Amino acid sequence: MALTRHSNRMATVLVLFWVTPWSLVQSASAPENEVPLRPNTWLPEGKMTTVVLLRGRTRRLFFTLRKTPDFAVTVSPCGPPMEWTLAARTLKDKPLKSLEWTTKKSMPEVWWRGPGTEERIHSFSGNAADTYSGPTVPHASVYILRLRSKQQSSRATVYLHQGPGTSGAIPQIPADPQVHTLGVGMTSVTLSWAPSASFAGLAQKSYEYCVLVNSGRNFPSVCAALESSKMEEDKKRKEKKKRVTAWPILKEWWWEQWEADSEAGTDLECACRGTESVCTVSDLLPDTRYYFDVFAMDRLNGTSAAYTGTAARTHEEARPSVATLREGELRWVTFHGRGSGTDQIQFFSFRPRGVQQSGLLTLQSCGGRDKVKVTVSSKGLVLTSQAVGEDLAQIWLQGSPVYVISLEREGTTAAKTSSVALPSVKMQTSSAYHRRGLPSLPSTLQVKSFNRLRGCNSVTLAWMGTEERSLYCVYKRKLEGDASTAPCLGPESRSDTERVLCKYFQELNPRRAVTTAVISSLEPGTTYVFDVYLMRRWGIPIKYASKTVKTRKDC
Known part of the structure; x- marks a missing residue:
């Protein structure tokens, strides 16, 4: 049921509980010019009365009863525990009417201070609602209800009912009151x-x-x-x-x-x-x-x-499983589900080694047309978030003892057609003990061949390197079908027989960082596909664009 449906109605009910006009607790017979010296008032019958209790002060309410065998008084504290007592007072002589209105005292006070005897019939201490119900006291002239709050100033509500049984004004609670x-x-x-x-x-x-x-x-x-x-x-x-x-x-x-x-x-x-x-x-x-x-x-x-x-x-949220990434581990992450949902996001954690708490996260999207979003967080705070495509993504980790890495599939291409490959991500994390930032990348990943240096049994290749000392490896295969090699196909997936050479290279001037390699022992008139990999100490090896070259048939 909507909350707002009963809003106005309930607000009115609660206001009745909270604000009770002072006139409700004053004597209806009191003259307009009477000024009570103490807050002693008549308690009306059949009305919910709110009483203000000042800390440490006793508040007195008086009432008289009609010719009825039974009555009931209900007191509901509105704050900390309080004490209240109910007593019946029998006066020896009823105060004269002339005395009531000639004295500066209020009418209830005249009754209270008059000569007579007092009998306590009920007492209670606590913060729960309490009800006294019982027979009237014979010859009682006035009943005195005393309320006192010791801890702090608060309020209480009082309801007086005359007659046998329940008043019907206060809802009844069943024998089993538990929710x-x-x-x-x-x-x-x-x-x-x-x-x-x-x-x-x-x-x-x-x-x-x-x-x-x-x-x-x-x-x-x-x-x-x-x-x-x-x-x-x-x-x-x-x-x-x-x-x-x-x-x-x-x-x-x-x-x-x-x-x-x-x-x-x-x-x-x-x-x-x-x-x-x-x-x-x-x-x-x-x-x-x-x-x-x-x-x-x-x-x-x-x-x-x-x-x-x-x-x-309430139950706690279902926490997603978080896989731990080991040092230098190469991890393939594939999204098997369709559309959106919890199966389209995966979580990993990485704890870098060393005092510097530095590390490198490299990722590359492989297969599928949907993008994959990577988010890195630590201690509940998001450090970085970006989309990962076929180009290599490098994320520098520094300053936190542990990182949470989430990979989330974006888009619904796979849900539209089953022929599209499921998206996957190639990911690797490494601790970088002495680095201060991301490793440099080549200015271009294109491989060039020289036609004048192309022979029947050899070809010459050239590619751009970096200013950092790195290892470059060249792989070859005869052309069969597609001329290019999948971007995510790394050297770990290639046969050792396909590797033709590996060499170190370094050039401090990035514009002149060009290295060459002569590939020999080739067959005449044969088309080859050459792949160059930049083998790095940190992160995923970088694959250059595949280069197709055909050796000369006649030399």
């Missing part, structure tokens, strides 16, 4: 509770269940939850004044959603949801402990009753 957990998922929790007897019959139209979710604690009443919310709002308001920039704050309380739908917050599904006693709360965070409270609300009388709340921790 039960039916199921727990990664982002949702399903709750259930025994139905309230008040929800049966014609009166059910004014009742509904409300579910409160927060990450702090359970609350014994709506009053306690509202008081805690007010304190949190006051705290946030004070912190906001101290800040230069207003940072967004995750809102814990649902009624902030009810009172201001336009504000950003957590849009949970369950709030006030009618008379159903099963509820699924969704849009929760994984691996987080939440507290759930259920309140039976009476919209007509503005009253509520609390079930015994419960708590549950």
Whole structure:
């Protein structure tokens, strides 16, 4: 059920709990010019009364009863544990009416200070809602309800009912008051509770269940939850004044959603949801402990009753498997799935050796038309992210003890046609102990042959090198079918019989870094495909573009 459906209605109900006009707790018979010296007031019957409790001070409420055999008083603390007592006072002589209005004392105080005897009939200490119900005290002149909060100033709600049985104004909680957990998922929790007897019959139209979710604690009443919310709002308001920039704050309380739908917050599904006693709360965070409270609300009388709340921790997210890359290991990564999803991303970790914590990651896309995105992160922070194609990609790693490398397939080419090769990536990680950056690459990967130096049994090849001392190896094969060799086909995949020579080369001037090689022992009139590889200490060997040359037939 959508949260906003009951927003305006629930906001009105909660306001009734939070703001009770002072006139409700004043004597209806008091003259307009009376000024009470102490906050002693008459307690109205059949109305939910909010009482302000100052820390360490006793608040007294007085009431008299009609000719009734039974009565009940319900007190719900809105904050820390409090004490309250109920006493019946019998006066020897009823105060004269002239004394009541000629003294500067309030009318309840005149009754309280008059001569008589007092009998305590009930006492309670705690932060849970408590109800006293019993017979009236014979010959009692006035009943005195004393409330006291020792820890801090807070509030409490009081409800007085005269007559036998329940008032019907406060919803009844069943014999099993516990909120039960039916199921727990990664982002949702399903709750259930025994139905309230008040929800049966014609009166059910004014009742509904409300579910409160927060990450702090359970609350014994709506009053306690509202008081805690007010304190949190006051705290946030004070912190906001101290800040230069207003940072967004995750809102814990649902009624902030009810009172201001336009504000950003957590849009949970369950709030006030009618008379159903099963509820699924969704849009929760994984691996987080939440507290759930259920309140039976009476919209007509503005009253509520609390079930015994419960708590549950959502399941943690399914963590992807992370493969460890060994030093210098050459890894082929293939994406077998189609379309998008978790099977289109793979994770690896690499821990470079040495104190410098430096390393080199090289990648090359092989097969398939879809791009592959590589993301390198450390300690939860993304260091770099880029797309990998057929050109060699080099990523310098420095300053972290361990790196997480994710490879993600982009696009859906393979999903459109099954004839396209599945994308794969050739990857290698190496620790670079003494390097300070990426290895230099040749200015071009083209191989040139010289027609004037082409004979029946030999050809001359030339290619660009680098200013770093490196090993270059030349491989040959007779032309059969495709003239070019796959870009990812490295020397590790070539036969030793195809290797014709290897040589070291270095030129400090990159513009003059040209090296040549004479390939001999060839057959006349035969077409050969030559491949040159730059063999490096770090990273994947670099393959030059394949060069096709045909030896002369007649010399």
